[in-house]
Amino acid sequence: MLVKSEAELPADIAKAHADARHAVLDAVVNVLDQGVVADRFRPVGTRVAALGILGICNWVAWWYHPDGSVDIDAVSELLAEMAVAGVQRADDRKLRDDRPGAVIAMLREDLDHLERLISDQ
Structure with a gap:
């Protein structure tokens, strides 16, 4: 109200x-x-x-x-x-630890995924 x-x-x-x-x-x-x-x-x-x-x-x-x-x-x-x-x-997007390397690893996974999508086109 x-x-x-x-x-x-x-x-x-x-x-x-x-x-x-x-x-x-x-x-x-x-x-x-x-x-x-x-x-x-x-x-x-x-x-x-x-x-x-x-x-x-x-x-x-x-x-x-x-x-x-x-x-x-x-x-x-x-x-x-x-x-x-x-x-x-999402559970599969949780960082493995607090180090910057873990963030970089997650970014690499995303970049790899993006590259596969681009190469399939």
């Missing part, structure tokens, strides 16, 4: 709401940063990814109507799955 009525909030509540929004964004960015460092998430721009994930969450307020025609639990599961899939690193 706050998403739909932000413009109507009194100044003190609007400030508290804006502060809370920034705190939530910072928390999601922090989770994503930790996931990238732990090699659980792809190395993405975490602020943009966080804004996208929060957008997925916030957009529901514009189209969901609790009339029973849409199973909110199913919607929640699907949207959460989509958000995680957007940042998650």
